[in-house]
Amino acid sequence: MGPAGVRTRTAAAVLALLLTLTTAACSTAGEDAGDGVIRLRFLSLAWQKESVDANKALVKEWNAAHPGVRVEYVQGSWNSVHDQLLTSFEGGEAPDVIHDASDDLADFAYGGYLADLRTLLPERLTADIPAESWRTTTFGDGVYGVPFLQEPKVLIANRKLVESSGIRLPTAERPWTWEEFREVARELTRTMGKGRYAVAWPLKEPVATTLNLGLSGGGKLFHRDADGKARIRFGDGDAVVPDVIRDQVNEDRTASRTILGSGGSDALPGFFGGKYAMVPLGFSYRQQIAQQAPDGFEWTVLPMPVGPGGAVQGVSPQTLSIAEDTRHKPEAAAFIDFMLRPANMVRLAKGDWMLPTGTAALADPALRAEKDGWSVGTALARGLRPAPAQSVRGYPEWKDKVATPAFQEYYSGAIGERELKHRLERDGNLVLARYQR
Known part of the structure; x- marks a missing residue:
């Protein structure tokens, strides 16, 4: 939004x-x-x-x-x-x-x-x-x-960079899979040269992006038990998108580490300067790009990748x-x-x-x-x-105190998936319990 x-x-x-x-x-x-x-x-x-x-x-x-x-x-x-x-x-x-x-x-x-x-x-x-x-x-x-x-999330791409690379461009009818997105990012980064990246993930506020895109991986995270109370359970589907982001930053080196803690607007100067070929952003960012892009800069809008959950995302x-x-x-x-x-x-x-x-x-x-x-x-x-947490009481507190620091540390490589799961579930369910007595 x-x-x-x-x-x-x-x-x-x-x-x-x-x-x-x-x-x-x-x-x-x-x-x-x-x-x-x-x-x-x-x-x-x-x-x-x-x-x-x-x-x-x-x-x-x-x-x-x-x-x-x-x-x-x-x-x-x-x-x-x-x-x-x-x-x-x-x-x-x-x-x-x-x-x-x-x-x-x-x-x-x-x-x-x-x-x-x-x-x-x-x-x-x-x-x-x-x-x-x-x-x-x-x-x-x-x-x-x-x-x-x-507004859905979309990939805003440097048209000249992605088209000149020879990669297949995704469409709404035939989007990239998340694994294909990793391969494309590797190829783009290789052709762009040292110090430049296929992707910039501006994740200053990582929770909504992670959960909403996570639906495409089959993730849900929030579940209702028989008593009607919301519980957090981090399953395989919930890990699909976070794992891709983490691997692009820490293993593939196809996504910029420095931009992780930034907002969407902070990524635009590097995007306009050719440092990043693609930036996942909310649909409304197109206005800012249309207004601020330098003369001659060509950009295009691509759909986000999809996973086992299909071409869906939360809003x-x-x-x-x-x-x-x-x-x-x-x-x-x-x-x-x-x-x-x-x-x-x-x-x-x-x-x-x-x-x-x-x-x-x-x-x-x-x-x-x-x-x-x-x-x-x-x-x-x-x-x-x-969005997965749409009706969950206590979500704002869980997001601010538990999920945001946990995802930030996971994407930076400071913690692994086991610790991420532990914190989201253990600390998160303690927060939700206070709102559901």
Whole structure:
């Protein structure tokens, strides 16, 4: 999901947004203005200019067509949204309509902070979004968000380097296997010369990438026992993708070691300079590449490799939710329905350079063009599945305290697979147990 994976939790950021939301609440508290107008606050996490512009334009269009229900756009940030929302929920100042990501909703849904949308949404919207996407926002018996944008991982490749090497380029219909990817990387690295690498894996936030791509290896990691509680079991399928990454870095020397601890943007200068031929990135990074690539630089979008699990990968879609405490749930639901009409969903997808979940929007010709790799992304949409930890309570803590350092050490070669498995399972299940008593 791009920036959603970099949630740093700073007290200053929490306080800043709480003050923003509190100020907005005091000035636009429902019908307290005395003019009979319903006022809703919409917390948006849009951050790229095109996306912010699209969201603000849609809010403006809604307000022009609905003078009795005014929506105020409130700018939030992916960098600390979880703690920002928790503070606003507990303070009774939550926005009415909330933009977030599905992997951040579990604790809020189970905690009673979000409204169950099952009786609020129109049939048009519920039927347009596939069941696989709705699974990402279903917790227990309720649905607590509308999944509307998603992004697969893809390989962004230096077109000249990969085409001149003579290797077979993968397509959505005939992707590389993970083992073939290792062979291709060896050949590319050999032809590129000393100090250059076929692959750069920017894994500053390694957990989501590992788990989501791990579905193609047949991995699952999180399992439900007979008592309904989530347990972590690291099996052979879960090891397929981590083993390839580790081997590329430490054994094959086809992937850069120095870029492991970096974010996706940090890999781009080396990519543009020809140091790396391919970089696995979220689909939305295409916008940054299109804007920053030097003159004459040619790039292409390739599908990620596949394993025994097939051409699938996990995603955590962006979502729109309604606060349980809002006094205007029907109006908030109507605004969400407006935002996610097919034509509007296309505008939001283009603004964020992501894929819409809606089938009508996904069929739009603008999202199926070959330019900038749109057609590759839409071809991958059929293989997108809910991220493995989608409904697991305690996932954020497990990710931060257990999984992130364990995977980082594994990829660097500091620990082996036995220790990785031990830490993920032993320490991880202790964390999850605290949330499932």
